[in-house]
Amino acid sequence: MKLTIERRELAAALSAVAHAATTKATLPVLGMVRLSCDGKLLHLTCTDLDVSLETAVACKASKPGVACVPAKLLTAIVKELPDADAVLALSGGKLSIQSGAVSFDLLALDAAEFPNVPEAGDGGALMDSAALLSALKCVACAQSDDDSRYVLNAVRMEPNRGALAVLATDGRRLAVCEIAVDSQLAATIPTKAVTELVRMLSGAAEVRLSANGSMVRAVCGQTTLTCKLIDGTYPNWKQVVPKSHARTATINRAELLDAIDRAGLISKDGVAPATLSFTRGEPTIRPSMADVPEPTEAIR
Numbered sequence: 001m002k003l004t005i006e007r008r009e010l011a012a013a014l015s016a017v018a019h020a021a022t023t024k025a026t027l028p029v030l031g032m033v034r035l036s037c038d039g040k041l042l043h044l045t046c047t048d049l050d051v052s053l054e055t056a057v058a059c060k061a062s063k064p065g066v067a068c069v070p071a072k073l074l075t076a077i078v079k080e081l082p083d084a085d086a087v088l089a090l091s092g093g094k095l096s097i098q099s100g101a102v103s104f105d106l107l108a109l110d111a112a113e114f115p116n117v118p119e120a121g122d123g124g125a126l127m128d129s130a131a132l133l134s135a136l137k138c139v140a141c142a143q144s145d146d147d148s149r150y151v152l153n154a155v156r157m158e159p160n161r162g163a164l165a166v167l168a169t170d171g172r173r174l175a176v177c178e179i180a181v182d183s184q185l186a187a188t189i190p191t192k193a194v195t196e197l198v199r200m201l202s203g204a205a206e207v208r209l210s211a212n213g214s215m216v217r218a219v220c221g222q223t224t225l226t227c228k229l230i231d232g233t234y235p236n237w238k239q240v241v242p243k244s245h246a247r248t249a250t251i252n253r254a255e256l257l258d259a260i261d262r263a264g265l266i267s268k269d270g271v272a273p274a275t276l277s278f279t280r281g282e283p284t285i286r287p288s289m290a291d292v293p294e295p296t297e298a299i300r
Helices: 007-020 071-080 129-142 147-152 191-201 253-266
Strands: 002-006 032-037 041-047 051-058 060-063 065-070 085-091 094-099 102-107 125-128 154-160 163-169 174-179 187-190 206-211 215-220 223-228 274-279 282-287
Touching (some): 002 007, 007 032, 007 041, 007 051, 007 085, 007 191, 032 071, 051 191, 065 102, 071 094, 125 129, 129 154, 129 163, 129 174, 129 191, 154 191, 187 191, 187 223, 191 215, 253 282
Antiparallel strands (some): 002 085, 032 065, 051 223, 085 094, 094 102, 125 206, 154 163, 154 187, 163 174, 206 215, 215 223, 274 282
């Protein structure tokens, strides 16, 4: 393999996939990025067997080929190269990277050891990336981090009344956001994949989501995320959401956030309960601590 590629484009492509590589696994190949050149495009792939990221970038190749090299190290090297075209050449089990007067040699593993990325189905729903990104950011805070309830360490997506419901819960709180898209997608996506999806959606125009029951795939331009879905029954969140409300209140969002922050100053480890009470025209928030006088703040 020998090719010439623009350094900035290579750096961006590596940044898009390197998060899926892991150095904690017992298989060294899972810390690698697979570089595959077909003559016009350089395809980059990283996986930890649960989450896989793939992308492609244009290049000028005199010799197609494939190589596996450490993902984190290659990413760090490319970021520090001079801002000029980089030449990548594979020879004798080593990948050389040269840009101007700077050059590095990396040991390459046999590409045959790199695991195949599983299929996740074709087609799927095309939706606005900004809408999905906003929904994921709104609900991600409600995901559980309790390993004993692994099915809640995720964001759930499912059809709901002609829209796509995006939700998360840790058993104590529930966040739900709906996207106006006609989709039959039903998937429980683990936290790591959600983090990568949020990163991938930033700046993208559209995303196509598809699933086959055990895998989900998201495609943004040249970048593809594939991940295993969580196998388990997600709680029936619709039973939790009230059908109606006896009372409603409209509160200034910024003032409410400021009041919550101040109430949290005396909350031990941020978990002490607070009471939000309503009288006509004046909601109040009162944190509860056994050994601290209770402050009260009115919100208008």
